[in-house]
Amino acid sequence: MHSASIKLPYFMDEVVSNEAPSLITIKPAKKPTPKAKKPPAEAAAATAHKEGLFSPIVFGAKTILGEESLNQIRGKVIGKHSEVISNFVNTYDTPFGNAVARNIFAIMDKNRDGVVDENELAMSFKALGFTWLQEKQVSGILKRADKDDNGLIDYSEFMDELPKTLRTNLIKLAKKNGGDLGFLVL
């Protein structure tokens, strides 16, 4: 029977091969190689990394903000590194802006008790050069931020309210100092 079945093939082959194709076609069904679609994902990641554009700026901001003195920030606002602040102004609601705001909070909290009181707030605004903010306005800002009404701005209250305030006043500061606004995207 074996020999017979071996001989038959010649004829059967065609039958088999007629059926086989469909099987074969299914088998090889080469896994769709959508690997070509990975690059886009990587490209997107690369694009995200491009915000590493900010990396040097973050570094710069850290350097500046680490300097303990808000006077220096003011100097930089007006000076060469205004782009650091303009980036904060434009990105205050992004991780970058938040990182800057966190540093600002740490600097404002002079006695390091984890909250900013009205005096610390007033001194900070003064140091930043927000000379137009009178006592009344400072306490208004504090009240607006002080959601739990304890007279102090804690970190989360600060992050909810102060970046906006800083943004507004930094823009005002920039305008005041020569309309050097090319770098501000409003």
Ligand SMILES: [Ca+2]
């Ligand atoms: Ca404090």
Ligand SMILES: [Ca+2]
């Ligand atoms: Ca509070």
